[in-house]
Amino acid sequence: MSLASSVEEEFGRMKAQVDGLVARFDLAWKNLRNQLEPKELQAILDLVQRAHDQAQYAIAHGDLPPGQPPVPWELAHGLSVLHLGAAQPLPQSVDQLATQVLKDGSLLGCRKWELLDLKWSEALVAWIENLRDHATFGTTPALLQIPDEVLLDLAGDWGTGYFEPQSAAQRVADLITADQPQVTIHLGDVYYAGTDSDERNNLASWPMGSKASFSLNSNHEMYSGAHGYFDEIQTLFPDQQGTSYFALFNTHWLIIGLDSAYASDEMQLYMDGNLNAVQEQWLSDLMASHGQGRKIILLSHHQGLDITGKTPTALYGQVCKALGNRVPDYWYWGHLHNGIFYAPKTDPQGMGVMNGRCVGHGAIPYGDASELDHAPGVLWSETQKAGDANYPLRVLNGYARVRLQGAQITEQFVSEKGTVRWPLV
Template identity: 30%
Template sequence: MRSSKQYVNLSHNKVENHLKTLQNEFEEEVVPTDTVTYKLRQFFWSNFFGFVYHYFKSRFGKRYPYQSYPKDGDSGVYRIPNDATLALLSDWATDTIESDLVGRLVARYQADYTLHLGDVYFVGAPKEIRANFLNPDASWPWGTQGSLALSGNHEMYSNGRGFFEELLPRMGVDQAGVRVSQKAGFFCLENDHWRIIGLDTGYTSVRNPIMEIINPPDCRLKDSQVQWLREQVKLGDSSDSRGLIFLSHHPVFSVFRNAFPKPGEQLREILGKANRPVAWIYGHEHRMVIYHTQQLKNSLTVHGRCIGHGGMPVELKAPETHDPIYFMDDRIRTRLRRRDVSYNGFAYLTLQGPNAVMKYIDVEDTMIFQENWRVENGAVIVEKADAV
């Protein structure tokens, strides 16, 4: 179990995240009765040599090979019932008291599907995937019909090995009574009225340090993912008038930090001219925000929702502008390291034929926002949205 204090002000700096991973291992190794000399020696070995080795291996080593779905067989497109419940958690895997509380609360809702939108801390190393996510005491709330995961940037700080080798084989959904394990970092859950498409933006969010200076990562959808969207999901089929709900780790729109518009531009190209409004749910920023509907430049018309408040200390920094914000949870829950933090929580989506209800529930099981969506000729319409 980690302390949430360790996560206050955690940056996207890879050096800091690798260092924190090793510091954590060190703290687990030593016991209070160890002598000072022993502690110092351990610290030196673990933090200095360990850090240099792990950092360079991860940052300059090869990323884990990108995984895609085969042309025949498991296509990553899974059928779900017309009435289904889905719990969505993002930036959850911190292995803290907060992540445990959220995990156990979600479990009580017994959702059909539970989805993680990415970020296993600090660097998503295999050991951290097991400790923060897969071990029973990490409290991941398994869906009754399955669980799926997207990659964030943190999983890729260790080149994605933990994500692809440890996490994905344990994720999967039931299809006609058979459990199908997750093969790639993207997926589609669909019924007669909705398509919920999980996008991988994590793999392309990190490059080796030299390449990051020359060509900063833009979280673009890799070619094989675009090909999957075109050929297996058939996203460009204009006769398909189901409502689209995209999930990704990185925000396509934000007023707090840099957003990542590239995936939206790529989807616009696949979807063609018909600009049907879509819902897009994302994390990465550790806060809960409902945006007004935005027509993004060269991209889609998006109902953007940030739910990165799963397990990290929830930031309370004021936005640059309030204009596009419809609702934001800015209640102060507590103070950590002299910083006010807000409430952790998750989103709970209930599909009921062409209608859907999205509830935003905090760690104390208080519903703080609820909205009703409806599909009409392929467009997702927000019928009613209210702070509770």
């Protein structure tokens, strides 16, 4: 069966599930009305309205509305599908909308995982259900010594599951397994909403390192209050000790994994990275005990720079301050569905030089991001078509291979086909 046929079947099944989503939403909304102030409830409705308007504008113009902050696409179908208003329904099938690539590489279409995939409504419902119900934040971070020569494989936004034969997620997992790395780290995002079943089904095949494996929290895990995430790391990632942040070290390197999602603004669907006071203090203490004389590799779900590499995010400022007014030497993040190798960036306040890397191309289909063309802060981004008949505009998914040999670091961006995409040879 072709993906187009299977998508149509899934669309039919999803239509049958809509009544269930509406019932869940009605119950969650009723409960939330007793917990939130009227202005907060109105803010949610306004956000859903803006998401609907944003989608209509993007369909008509091929870009987001100018001068307005973007709204998470998970909310796009809220007005029509969940009956939050009387809006004209957005396209819901491949026949109604031909896929196009937005300038950030996102695929605006109705296929599975594209921006108007009807099943993103699950994330909206889960967000409402868990807006005031978050898992307990673990505070027993792992501190693990690793060899001076070690291979780490990193992939972000990998949690789609094997949704089609030889899916990108499976290809990436098989390649990581073949690498035989000592450490593997998922940079976060299990879809659609990080629920218990999402975590069990879509993260279960994560390739484990011979010494340790870790998984970061993210906005999608937070849609379900991170309950599924914290349950899953207890069993699948025991090295994390039930905690969403951790550190690895050897003679020359300190590798720090952060939870940039738990303290993120819930009313903005956890889209912007933020650290809580617990992690800020832990980072400061960690630098005092293990930071001296070591280079720093930072790992987070949310990005330290905007997609073009020009503008630091608020998370960047938090991290640098907690590190003792220094930038990490290397920073790997996901969140943006792309593979991007940034040029070294000198901090304007004299805190050092940072090498940023976006490894958010683990599995979600995405296209060639035109806004990265000729961006001075970008040395390379993935532009090669994947040759996928089911997603003709998709470019290659992949992961990062990071080898530490003493004080030296070697980095490779590897495609789902096993080719080294960066550095170019």
